[in-house]
Amino acid sequence: MQSSSTQPPLERGRACARCRRRKMRCDGQRPACGQCERADRAEDCEYQDGNSPTQNQLLEDQVADLERRIAHINAGRDPIVLHDPYHTWNAAQRSAQNDHDPMRALSVLSAQYPQLAPVLRLIDDSVRQFTQHATEFGFFLHIHRFLDKVFLQSNSTHSNSLRILLNVIYLIGAKLSGNPQVKAQERAYLDRALQHLPTALPEDPRGAIYVMQAEVLLANYFFDSDRKLEGVYHTNAAVSIAVASRLHTIRSARRSRSTTDAATYRLPPPVDLLEEGERINGFWTVFVLDRCWAVATGSAPAFTDSESAGTQIDTPWPMELATYQSHPFPNEFRSMRTVQSFISGAESDANVAHQSILAMHAKAAILYEGATRLASRYNPSSQATFLSLDNRIESFKRALPRIDPTRVDILRPALLVHTLSHCASIQLHAPLVQDRVTTNSRTYQAAHAAVRSLREIDGGVLFCVNPFAGILWSSIGRVILQGLSTARQMRAAGATVSQGLPDEGTLQAELARLTAAMGQSAPFSPFMSSQIRPLRPGRPAA
Template sequence: MHQTSTTLKLRPLKRGSACLNCRRLKIKCDAKRPSCGPCKRIPRQTQCRYSNTRCLEQEPESVLPHLTEGLEEFPGKFSPPCTTSESCSSSCSENSLFDLETSPLLVIQMLLQCFLIHAPQFGFFLDPERFYESAFVSPAEEVHGPSPGLLSVVCLWGVHLSQCSIPGFSEPDLLRRSRRYISIEISADGHPANILHTIQALVLLATYLFRNNSLREAELHANSAATLVVACGLHKLRSARESCAGNTTLLDDAPPRDAIEEGERIRGFWAVAFLQTGLGIAFESHRGCYVLESPSVDIDTPWPLEIVDYEEGLLPPDYLGQGTVRHLIMDDRFPASPICMLQAKASVLFHHVSRVPAFGNNDWGSSGMTTSSTWLAMRISQFWESLPPLHVFGAETDRPAARALALAHAFTAAATITLHRRANASENSATAVAAARLILESLQAGDSSDTHPVWGGLFALACNVLLGRVRALRAFREALAAELGLGTLVSTPTAEEEEIVADLRNGFATMAVYAGESEVIGHRLKLLLEQYGTI
């Protein structure tokens, strides 16, 4: 790592206090304003900036035009910015207001910050520091800023998560602008960065609609993202195969500028795949064209890493891959991996299991063993054993990793349940019940602001297994009583039944917490409670 020598004795700074330049270069920062010591001594390509709201005084007036495009439509007042998830909502009080006319960029900065705190949980695959910094540079710096569609949908998420009341910056206003800009960008021939921004905007918009239970529109935007991903060849990144003559993609003439941008493209492919798999759970059916079926055996893109891993060169320059999904199903030894990779692998395992009937005739192996329930059960079990313990990450110390690991465990459990269905095994077996309990345990009640909407479908899958088991136990008791003529002597619930009912109630309580922030989870909870009332 590059280190800058200095004779100054710098005391440790509070995490996140360093300027963006020093954070990116991983050098010590004295956090002085308006420009820190290292940035004064060694001129940077970009001026010294900070990620907190006080650096607004440094922002130039000549920012990218699209940042303030349409701001004249939004007169009124707004609340001050926030730097933590807890303060995002509390800071939006009527007692501390700023004049929008004198601080037009403060709203945008606040909304970006409120979103980026939670960005990894909602499919944000770009480098957050680069994204944030590029949003506030002047045109003279020749840095490609966010597309209008991406900026609009990030602001939409910022309003949604902060729950701030900002006249003119309401969710309906920003949703309308996001739809309009994204629809224009999809059909436009633009800069390669804009294409990636459009994919990111589609993922975020689809996830927002998913969270608000607008499933059909969410599916539409997810499918648009999948179409762009394939058109850009993001499923063939670092491929060991020779490209076919005439098989061109939108990014053929635009190789990534550096390892981080290549990582963004890799992460973008898997973000779209994860989103489509999550929507498949919500619909409880297989609809449209999944990016994992283009076809799966032809996906050569390596598994995703964290952004910092690409910056540190953990993806070797000479790496070439082939048959990424095939390798996962056939012979992956499941080594220790970044949590984002484990989440991607778990969702792909679930997707493959749920599509086994459709791919039953594919020759994935000489003996067709990948369509065997025994083989798949073994592979799922091996992967599950390789996962870190569920609560190895603290919810407060490393929240994104904790959320991603919980999803990895939950998707693996969902794959086990689905495999029982595909293999015509009893859905109420001990294995399925244990997997259902694991899903309910994966996400304990807590801060509901950053819960991915896919949890609604995962919770429903788990609760339906437990409801089925309770019905089976009660039916057995009633049949036994009728056969033996014992009347009510065996009507008392067994210990197993009481335990499952307790698990269900705890699951409903957890869902109720998250239903307050996610309409799709609330809708699922309502349906489950109706079923529970009939048993």
């Protein structure tokens, strides 16, 4: 290879995309130029030959196109001009800097500027509502560090991606608020977030995680609002960012040089262990969102986990965010085939109870989606595969820790994991049971176990739940209704308990408990309201 000092200069437009962006002298070597090789960025070295865009540009255009489609859906709405609240935080920065609660800035500003007090109270209500239910909408960042960054730093340092995410947080807070003045701002926050999403990524490479977080929150917001089309768009946008940022290969034991490697949206190295943890947890949050709602919408998951396509999932299972600092991964720790090892049973379930709630959630989602996919093409020749997955689900359920009703901080996510695991059994056995549900039916037993999880939980805790709980509870409700129908038919035919005759009183009580749980969040969730409607007394099974 010729040195850069003796090699003649390249023709104009022949430099690689990275050198052109950085205005560096490129030697034009293939597959990677000298500049990219020396910077250890060979995988980012792309050449735009002719008029064809690079793989990197194609991915960014795909994400931008998804956002434009969402904006088009909302194009018919009248724009709402909203007072920009961000400049007010800088005035309180010095007073709140040493306080552990960044929201203290609100009270300081209210005292200094009484005329701002009404606006600040609205912001305070919105943010506090969100922080209480952030997990249910897929918030994976360290919330206290995020709020410190937003509210205790100068407004001039806020990137567009950070502003977008904060508007989405205000949006969800307004949705959950019981204050009519706060709820009145919901539409405005949504418009502001959607307006700037298409241009957020090119501006701030590190902010890709903020944009992905905003996409996750928006997806759950739209699903909860019974707007599945928009929810799917934002889910796909989050997946696109995760794959383009290669979050599926964090701490991978392999160094792939496939063509897919060039199609990356390069994130800067994490600034510390906590930021790496946020990226790991962010990936698995998007993974769960994709797997679960693919089942609900009857589509294939966007995450393919294919080694041949370069989309294999090697990222280690997520931990609680605090654990990344207190018990971090060793520097040399690497992982490989995370999902495939779990499905095959190569990974033992012995340590499940000691893993994070998010790790349990991801594993339950894998089993749930896998059970649905296998059931959709079930035939007698697949009996061995069926039994293997059935055993895998049962082993995982046995390893789950019991729900502790005193752990209010993780009660709703823990309930969701147990419910999702039981619904994996329902999905897998549905083709065998069809409409005849007896006490011996595996779907009946799984539904019974899922409702039993609700017995010791205070209904008020379920005021806000993950939107996907509506899908799961609706599925359980249909099994109960099928059981009631079976009981009436069997009773009319003279069947006895020994023949699997379901107890109608028990089923009615379980249906009442289930609909009561769903009814807690239905007033605030159009989607839950639509799911509970077919389960009300007097309605036939779906």
